[in-house]
Amino acid sequence: MDLSLSTRNVSGPGGDRTVVEVGGEIDVYTAPKLREQLVELVNDGSYHLVVDMEGVDFLDSTGLGVLVGGLKRVRAHEGSLRLVCNQERILKIFRITGLTKVFPIHTSVDEAVNATD
Amino acid sequence: MATVELRFSAQPEHVRTARLVAAAVARRAGVDEAVLDEVRLAVGEACTRAVGLHRSNGISAPVRVALTEEEKSFSIEVGDEVPGSGGGAAGSVPGVRSTTGPGAGPAEAETDTEADGEDEMGLAVISGLVDDVEVVTGASGGTIRMSWPTTPAPVSS
Known part of the structure; x- marks a missing residue:
């Protein structure tokens, strides 16, 4: 399966948020597309x-690298990058690499959009 | 002899194929369903690393993946053809056994720093996932060897 990407703007209490909906597999082949989008x-x-x-469906270290790169870019502009994920097998990769401490991970898009901390 | 052996040109698009084949052979070998996700991720990481090493070193040889069904385990070996590719990065990742094969000189272990960082991330994921993992560095290339226990198929009467 390939990677699918779609974006939409949502306004939350902290201002406008851009939701990037990612589907499919993020690996060494598809990660460059996500990087370009971010x-x-x-x-x-x-x-x-x-x-x-x-x-x-699948995330590897290349995908993690792209997300970390995205976080670095938004932080340079006082921005934020929040993740929405409930899938245990994806969360596990964030845990074993210690990235749960780096990314705020939410259980729903609403929760992420409304987060103001 | 390997149960299934795969050779693919060092292109990112083939890593997915390697993951699919490895997971299919692992399932047949009796690796627990719950662990198949780990097998898929670990073999993907090892292949991604090998593809990166081949490409950054301008090596046109294919990446090798050997899937072997043993009596009580299933093992995967992913080999690259970059001399001295394993040692440096593997040594700094906790939980990864690093072995230096014959003829691997320390001078050969130099790679550029950016690729090195991604290397370590992949190895960190592998070591976090797989209990039995070994990185072997040799003069003709490096090998990541991983294995998982298998449960024998139930005997049908």
Whole structure:
């Protein structure tokens, strides 16, 4: 399965948020597409991103690298990158790499959009 | 001899194929369903690392994946053809046994720092997932060897 990406803007209590809905497999082949999308959003001035990973079937370290790169970019603009994920097998990868301490991980897009901390 | 052996050109798009084949052979070998996700991820990480090493070193040889069904375990070996590719990074990742094969000189273990970082991330994921993992560095290339226990198929009467 390939990677699917779609974005939409939602306004929350902290201001506008851009939700990036990701589906399919994020690996060494498809991760560059996600990287391009995140870079493009930041270049266009979207600094508060919510990456919805509920439709992701597979994530590897290349995908983690892209998310960390995205976080670095939004932080350079005082922005945020929040993840939405409830899938145990995906969460496990964040846990074993210690990235649960780096990314705020939410159980729903609403929760992520409304987060103001 | 390996149960199934795979050779693929060092292109990112083939890593998915390796994951699918490895998971299919592991399932047949009796690796627990709950562990198949780990097998898929670990073999993907090892292949991604090998593809990256081949590409950054301009090596046109294919990446090798050997899937072997043993009596009580299932093992996967992913081999690259980059001399001295395993040692440096593997040594710094806790939980990964690092073995230096004959002829691997320390001078050969130099890679550029950016690729090195991604390498370690992949190895960190592998070591977090797989209890039995060994990285062997040799003069002709490196090998990541991983194994999982299998449960014998129930005997049908």
